[in-house]
Amino acid sequence: MRGVLAIALLLTACVSPSRTETPQITDVTVFAGSSLTDAFARAGDDFTKTNTRVRFIFNFGSSSTLATQITNGAPADVFASADEANMQKVLDAGLAKSPRTFASNELQIAVPTGNPKRIAGLADLARPDIVLVLAAPTVPAGKYALEALAKAGVTARPVSQEVDVRAVLNKVSLGEADAGIVYVTDVRSAAARVAGVAIPDQQQVVARYPIAVVKGAKDPQLAGQFIDYLTSPEGQKILAGFGFSRP
Amino acid sequence: MLRAQIAVRLGTLDLDVAIDVAAGEIVAVLGPNGAGKTTFLRALSGLVPLDAGRVTLDEVVFDDVSTGIHLAPERRPIGVVFQDYLLFPHLSALENVAFGLRARGASTKNARAAAESWLDRLDLGPYKEARPRALSGGQAQRVALARALATEPRLLLLDEPLAALDASARGAVRRDLRRHLASFDGIRIVITHDPLEAVALADRLVILESGRVVQTGSPAEVTRRPRSRYVADLVGVNLFRGIATAGHVALRGGAAIQSADGVDGEVFATVHPRAVALHRARPEGSPRNVWRGHASALDFQGDRVRVGIEGEMPIVAEVTPAAVRELDLAEGGEVWVSVKATEISVYPA
Amino acid sequence: MSSERPPALLAALAIVGVAFFILPLAGLLARAPWQSALGELTTPEALTALRLSFVISLAATALALLLGVPLAWIYARVPFRGRDLIRALTTLPMILPPVVGGVALLFAFGRRGLFGQALDAIGIRLPFTTFGAILAATFVAMPLLVLTVEAGLRSMDRRYEDAARTLGAGRWIVFRRVTLPLIAPSVFAGAVLCWARALGEFGATITFAGNLPGTTQTLPLAVYIALETRPEVAIMLSVVLLAVSLAILVAMRDRYLRAF
Incomplete structure (x- = not known):
């Protein structure tokens, strides 16, 4: 009896958000190298101020882990890698194209x-x-x-x-x-x-950070806007605040 | 000489006994389940601490609560044959028997040699390397006996030594055990709930009930003059308690009987069921003890029938199946009971 | 023994349960590069990690036996105030996220740790050493041994110990010659569980001991590192880990049930 109740609660929990929320909100899932953790959290907040219909879901980790996850079918909309090699893996798998370098790190x-x-x-x-x-x-x-x-x-x-x-x-x-x-x-x-x-x-070795929209993104246009924002003066200002250099 | 005054409270059990056993004596402690027999044995072994009392074996003090002496089990000169024997399952018969000698510091070689001679002595030669689970009940019992005797104890304790055996094997093993016990000259105490075993093995019986000694004496004394319902039931006699005045015994519960024995005061009285006669009508003639009752239970035992009689004077009678038919006895049916005064044995309580 | 036909619902759920475990294994096996298996496994990195893993997991098991059997004995036999609390504390690593366990080990035995400072002063360093990896593995795996041995002690017939004492055996001899042999199946089972857990240990090791091939890089660490660059090696190493553990667990079950 208690088990049935638990399952019922679980189902309700899964179902209810899509019912109660306004349908305009779009989730953008960003896979990003762990060095971007703080900077992206802030950039995401800033971007959301002007684009209220977006909600970011970040997955930070080592870029190589993220690349493995994406090539194995993880549902990412945007991939920001801490190096070019891991971006290349995703490009080779045909899961992204034309990456842009948006920051560098020393x-x-x-x-x-x-x-x-x-x-x-x-x-x-x-x-x-x-x-x-x-x-x-x-x-x-x-x-x-x-x-x-x-x-x-x-x-x-x-x-x-x-x-x-x-x-x-x-x-x-x-x-x-x-x-x-x-x-x-x-x-x-x-x-x-x-x-x-x-x-x-x-x-010194300069790490270049490429970013790209992942194939199959739910809203590629919106994902692209986030990348545009990161390369814009406002985005660059936020990144610089966390120690990143210009690309 | 073993002098044991033992008081132990353990759960619902309140054990309080004092027993002296002379050198060379074989004593059986007999009692129903829960009487405290095993606790008594464990207390003698040192496995259960005393709450009060003192235990000495000759000059060795095992326990003395008043002075705080408690000799650890491994330092007591005892041998114990446990119920189920408790042979170490991971050791061979030989290693089991050698265990005590090894633990007491003998070399492996000497311990094995001594163990071998004990096994030979108990006719276990072919089973030296056998694991306990490969042994029959009787063999396991002898290995356990050899293990207990190998350390040459001065006190040998046996806890229900035959209880783990099949009924069919029990007779032969009992005879063997009696022979082996006879060849050991220390004090031997056998704990048992089986009167046959107690009578067969022991010189003296100690009857233990609810943590107390209710009777002690030779098997003949105890069976002739039971002093508790438990013993009377074991022996199969009717037991009464009352006050005797010149052959008239006023029983507890109101009834009275006449006896030919000339004992006065607090007494026990016993009547063998075979001496209880049953009649359809009030009998005429010599019996002085006549009363009315009704048959409450009929228990057919081969060519005998035990008839429980309820009434002012509850008693068990033993008659032939023919008599049951003749009397037209049925459960609940009315019946007249008579016992001759000479068939009633009366002795002081 | 008669077999019983299970209720349909139970059978269906049991099948789902089995599938839940079998499918990931099947996935792993399906992706394993069988043609080049030997080549992948005999790379120096793989061999080093394999060897190191066996050394560390066996040493952790030995350490767990040395400390865990006495601990289990105390838990099973000596009632003392706070026993349940102490037992819970020493069982905690079983449910603690191993990474947290690793951090806790650093706080205790690291250079700035409670106890580690004193060790550092006399020139003993545990983090980043093979012994540190052994400690990390022992920390997470020993509770399994302790619980198994304690259960064995609690279920054994203590009257055998009484019998031994009446035969003249002191407490130590009773323990060594009666108790230990009688609980051998539990000790063996506990050791195998402990060993299997130590072999698969990842989080506490990487946190406390770091990751250096030949020193602290055990099989699971090598698998994790290789997964991103050389997945074939990672998969083959995992298959080896699985095969060895499976063999031991199957063998143990048989052995465990066959007590005296």
């Missing part, structure tokens, strides 16, 4: 607040007393970190290759790691717990 060395190990640059990351964590080479942040270390001619031995860049940031902010290579935007988002050490231009 790398920084994240260290615990106060920089207790006095890390000045990438060369210090090879010091034996430094516990270094990187993102796994299979995720963009990890790949970029290795490129930067190579440019600097540094052979570093990370103790861990974390599954995404947020995990790297967490290990540093918890004090388990002395340093990690993350995006400038990550350091800014965790400014209370970590500090950033800049990487000079000649060792």
Whole structure:
């Protein structure tokens, strides 16, 4: 009896939103690299102010996970990748076309607040007393970190290759790691717990963020408007506020 | 000499007994289920702490609540044959018997040698390597006995040693057990609810009911003079309690009987059912004990019929099936009962 | 034993239940690259992860046995104030999201953790080490062993222990020579469950011990990392994980039911 009641409640819960809400509201599902978490939440709010008929559903994660999900049929309307390789996977699968680069991001060395190990640059990351964590080479942040270390001619031995860049940031902010290579935007988002050490231009790797409407989007026009907004001056201003550079 | 004063409260059981057992004696503690027999055995073993009392075996103090002495079970010179035997299922018969010696510090080699000789002694030679579950009930019982005896205890306790056996196997195993018990010279206490077993194995019976000793004595004494309904039922006699004055016994419940025994005061009186005569009409002549009742239950037992009589003087009679027909007895039917005064045995309570 | 015809509704729901478990496995097997299976499995990364996973899961099981059997004994035999609370606390990792477990381990044994600071001072570091991965696996898997062994202890006939004591065995000998052999099926079952859980452990490991091939990258971590770049490897590793676990679980069921 109780089971039947539970099922009934569940059904009501599933059915009721479409009945009670006005039909004009359109959901736009955005799959975005986890480094975009804070920026997209704000951009989404801003966009909704002028486009009241849209409601955003964000799915943040590592860009490679998201690309896998999309190629396996996840219902995304927009895909914003933290690198070009994962966007390429989606393009190759024929699930998107003509991506636009809407932002770029640079790398920084994240260290615990106060920089207790006095890390000045990438060369210090090879010091034996430094516990270094990187993102796994299979995720963009990890790949970029290795490129930067190579440019600097540094052979570093990370103790861990974390599954995404947020995990790297967490290990540093918890004090388990002395340093990690993350995006400038990550350091800014965790400014209370970590500090950033800049990487000079000649060792820098720039991550370009492509965005595209995914094939089969419920409202491609609306999805396109969101991409237009991100590349507009207002959108760029918000992104810059979170540490992103212009494309 | 075992001196045991044991008081234990456990759930609804209130056990309070005092028993002395002389060296070399075999005592059976007999009582109905729930009388506290197993708790008594566990208290002697040290597995249940006493609430009050003192237990000594010769000079060794097992328990003394007043001075806080409690000897751990593993330090008591005892051997226990448990109900269901509790042979360790993961060990062979030999390893079971060697267990106690090993636990008491013997080398593996010595323990095995001693265990082998015990198994041989109990005719278990071919079953040394057998696991307990491969043994018959009688074999398992002998392994359990060998295991208990192997440590050369001074006190051997057996809890319902025959209860786990089929009725068909019981007779032979009982004879064997009696022989083996006879060959052990320490104190032996057998816990049982089976009077046949108690009488067959023991020199002395201790009757335990509701946590109290109600009677103790040789099997002959106990069966001749039951002192409780339980024992009377076991022996199969009618038991009455009353006050005797020069052959006249005023029973509890109002009735009275006449006896030829010259005992005065608080007494028990017993009548064997075979001595109870039944009549269709009031009998004439010598019997001094005559009263009226009605048959309440007829229990056919082969060539005998036990007839329960209700009335002012409830009693059980034993007659032949022919007599039942002759008397035209039916349940609830009226009947006259007579017992000769010489058939009533009276003894002090 | 007579078989009984189940009510139609029960049968239908049971079939849905079975399908719910079988279909994902079928999906995995359907996508497995059988032609190149051996090649995928013998890549150095795969072999390293396989070897490391066995080392870590077996070490975690050993550690769980060492600590868990005594714990189960205490839970089953020693009534003390707060026992239920303590038991619940030590069972918590079973239902705690493993990632939270990993964070909790960091707060305790990490460099800035409650206990980790002292460890760090004497030069012992647990996060990012193989031993750290063993600890993480033990943390999530040991409760399974403790609960199984405790159930075994509670259902065993304690009179065997009494018998042993009257034969002269002290508490330790009773435990070692009577209790332990009698609950061996439960200990074995608990160890296998614990091992299977440790083998599949992901969240606590990646959070507490990180992910480094050859040091802390166990099979599930390797599967997760490989899933995005080399799905064939990931699928084959999962198939191996499944095959091994299935074999053990089937074997255990048989063994578990066949007590003395």
